[in-house]
Amino acid sequence: MTAPVEAHRLPNGLLVLTREVHSAPVATSWVWYRVGSRNEPAGQTGISHWVEHMLFKGTPTVPKGEIDRLIARNGGTFNGFTWVDYTAYYETLPADRIELGLRLEADRMANALFDPAETESERTVIISELEGYANYPETWLDEAVKAMAFTVHPYHHPVIGYKSDLLAMTRDELFQHYQTFYMPRNAVLVLVGDFNTDTIMAQVERHFGGLPPGPDLPALRAVEPEPQGERRVVIRRPGPAEYVQIGYLAPDCRSPDFAPMAVLDAVLSGAKSPNFMGGGAQTNRSARIYKALVETELAAAAWSSYLPSRDPFLFELSATAREDHGAAEVERALIEEIERIQQDGVEQAELARILKQVRAQIAYSLESVTNQAMQIGMWEVLDSYRRVDTLLEDLAAVSADDVRRVAQTYLTERRRVVGHFVPAEEQGEAR
Numbered sequence: 001m002t003a004p005v006e007a008h009r010l011p012n013g014l015l016v017l018t019r020e021v022h023s024a025p026v027a028t029s030w031v032w033y034r035v036g037s038r039n040e041p042a043g044q045t046g047i048s049h050w051v052e053h054m055l056f057k058g059t060p061t062v063p064k065g066e067i068d069r070l071i072a073r074n075g076g077t078f079n080g081f082t083w084v085d086y087t088a089y090y091e092t093l094p095a096d097r098i099e100l101g102l103r104l105e106a107d108r109m110a111n112a113l114f115d116p117a118e119t120e121s122e123r124t125v126i127i128s129e130l131e132g133y134a135n136y137p138e139t140w141l142d143e144a145v146k147a148m149a150f151t152v153h154p155y156h157h158p159v160i161g162y163k164s165d166l167l168a169m170t171r172d173e174l175f176q177h178y179q180t181f182y183m184p185r186n187a188v189l190v191l192v193g194d195f196n197t198d199t200i201m202a203q204v205e206r207h208f209g210g211l212p213p214g215p216d217l218p219a220l221r222a223v224e225p226e227p228q229g230e231r232r233v234v235i236r237r238p239g240p241a242e243y244v245q246i247g248y249l250a251p252d253c254r255s256p257d258f259a260p261m262a263v264l265d266a267v268l269s270g271a272k273s274p275n276f277m278g279g280g281a282q283t284n285r286s287a288r289i290y291k292a293l294v295e296t297e298l299a300a301a302a303w304s305s306y307l308p309s310r311d312p313f314l315f316e317l318s319a320t321a322r323e324d325h326g327a328a329e330v331e332r333a334l335i336e337e338i339e340r341i342q343q344d345g346v347e348q349a350e351l352a353r354i355l356k357q358v359r360a361q362i363a364y365s366l367e368s369v370t371n372q373a374m375q376i377g378m379w380e381v382l383d384s385y386r387r388v389d390t391l392l393e394d395l396a397a398v399s400a401d402d403v404r405r406v407a408q409t410y411l412t413e414r415r416r417v418v419g420h421f422v423p424a425e426e427q428g429e430a431r
Contacts, residue, residue: 005376005385008201012213013185016204017376017385019192021369027193028092028370029101031109032377034188035181036085037159038310039220046161047169047177049082050126054174055089055182056080057118059111064118067104074100077370084155085310086381087182092370095194099203105189106207109182119171127167130160137239137421138318144233145245145419149314153224183214188380192373224249224312231417236424241300242321243421244330248411250315253308254383259394260402261315261410263354265306267346267403268317268337271357273365286353288337289317298325298333310382314417315410327420338411345404358395 008016036048058064071078076093078101091101133139143158150156189208191200227249251257266272270284284290284303293299302319317334321327346354366372372388379387 002389005388006197007385008204010184010205010209012209012211014187014189014208014211015380016189016191016201016208017380018190018195018197018200019372019376020195020197021192021372022194024369025095025194026092026369027095027098027191027195028090028373029098029105030088030090030190030373030377031105032188032190032381033087033182034085034186034381035087035177036083037157037161038084038154039181039218040154040157040161043165044161044169044173044177045157045165046126046130046159047165047174048087048181049159049161050122050166050169051174051178051182052080052082052087052089053122053126054114054119054178055108055112057115057122058113059107060113061111062104062107070100070104076101082159084159084313086378088374088377090370090373098191098193098195098200099207102203102207106211109184109187109208110211112178112182114171114175114178116171119174123166123169126160127163130163130166133160137235137237137241137243137423138245140235140237141243141245141419141421144235145247145316145417146314148231148233148419149247149249149417150224153222153311154220155224155309155311155313180215180217184208184211185213186217188377190373190377190380192369192376227415230413233417233419235419235421237421238425239421239423241323242325242327242330242423244317244319244321244327244334245419245421246317246331246334247314247417247419248316248415249312250306250410252310252312252382253387257406257410258308259391260398260406261306263351263358263395263398264341264403264407264411265304265315266354266358267341267350269302269304271354271361273361288340289319289334292337293319293330293333297322299330302330302334308378308382327422331418331420338407341404341407342411346400348400351398351400351403355396355398359392362392 003020006018040047071091074093074097076091078091080089093101147156250261268287269289270287289302293302299319300322305316319330321330375388376385379385
C-alpha cells in the first residue's frame with residue numbers, strides 16, 4: 001500500500017509535499033519552481049534556462065563545483081532541468097544524508113551569486129548548446145512548427161531561447177528573474193523516501209522557514225486563440241532525410257479531455273510515461289503509426305506525442321522519411337491514421353490492450369523514489385499533486401467513444417500545423 005502524499009505549507013508560502021517510502025534506505029529532495037519559457041517576455045527568451053544554469057554556479061557558502069563534490073562524497077545523484085512550464089532541481093541520497101539536499105536547495109534559493117564573470121562564461125556555454133542543437137534537422141522543424149502554432153502564447157518560444165536574446169541578456173536581468181520566480185511562494189518542495197515526516201519537516205523548517213517569500217508574481221494573460229485554418233511551413237537546409245511534424249492545438253492537462261487524448265496518443269504510438277522524461281519499456285511496435293509507416297518501410301521512425309501542460313499545447317505526430325519516400329507521402333500516411341480513428345473508432349480489444357500497456361508504463365515510472373517525486377512535483381506545478389493517485393482511474397474510465405470523439409474534435413485540419421524539412425544542397429540552397 002503506497003503511503004499518501006501529505007501537504008504542508010510554511011508561513012513564507014513554500015508548499016512541501018512528503019511521501020514516506022520505506023522499501024529502501026534512500027530519499028530524494030526536489031524543488032520545483034513554477035517558471036519556464038512560458039513566463040518569458042519577448043526579448044528575454046531563454047532566461048529561465050540560463051537562470052537554471054546559474055544556480056549551479058555557487059553561493060557565498062557553497063562555491064562553484066562544491067555541490068558536485070558534496071553529492072558525490074555522500075553517495076548521491078543530482079540534476080536540474082527547465083521546460084516550458086517549470087524548472088526543477090533534485091538530489092537523491094542515502095536516507096540518512098537527505099538533509100544535505102535540503103541545505104543545498106535552501107541556500108541557492110536565496111543566495112545564488114550570479115557572479116558577472118560566471119554569467120559571461122555561461123552565455124558562451126548556452127550559445128554553444130543552442131548552436132549544437134542547430135545541427136539537427138529535427139530542431140529546426142520543431143521550432144518552426146511551434147512558432148507557427150502559437151501566435152499569441154509564449155509557448156511560441158524555444159526553451160533555450162533565441163540567439164539574439166542570449167547575446168543581449170544582462171546579468172541584472174537574470175538576477176531580477178531569479179529574485180522574482182525562484183522564491184518560496186513560487187516553489188514546491190517534494191520529499192519522498194525512507195524518512196519520518198515529523199523529523200524531516202523539522203529539517204525543512206530549519207533550512208527554508210527563514211527565507212523571504214519573494215515578490216508578487218507577474219500574471220500571464222496570454223491565451224492562444226482558436227485556430228482558423230491549417231498552417232504550413234517548409235524548412236530547407238542541409239540534412240540527411242526529409243522529416244514531417246504535424247501539431248494540433250490540444251487541451252491542457254486540467255481538461256476533462258486530457259485522459260482521452262493521452263489514450264489516443266497511446267493508440268497511435270504506444271503507451272508512455274506521462275512526463276517528458278519518459279520511462280518504462282517501449283510498446284510502439286504494436287501501435288498504429290509504427291505498423292502503418294515503419295513496418296511498410298515508408299518511414300525510418302514515426303511517433304506521436306502528447307505531454308501534460310499548464311495551457312493548451314500540441315498533440316504532435318512526427319516521422320523521418322526513408323530515402324526513397326518524400327515528406328508529402330509520409331504526411332498523408334500520418335493523417336490517414338488519424339482519419340481511420342475519426343471514422344472507424346477503436347476496437348474494444350485494442351483499447352483494452354492499450355490501457356494495460358498504459359498501466360504498466362505508469363507503474364514503471366513510479367518504481368524509484370526519484371521518479372515518484374518527479375511525478376508528484378510535475379503534477380503539482382501543472383495542476384495538483386493528487387493527479388498522481390487519480391490518473392490511473394481517469395485513464396481506465398476512457399471509452400472507445402471518448403477516443404473517437406477527441407480525435408474528431410481536436411485533430412482537425414482547422415487546428416493543424418504541418419511542417420516539412422526538405423534537405424537542401426550544402427552550397428547556396430540553405431536559407
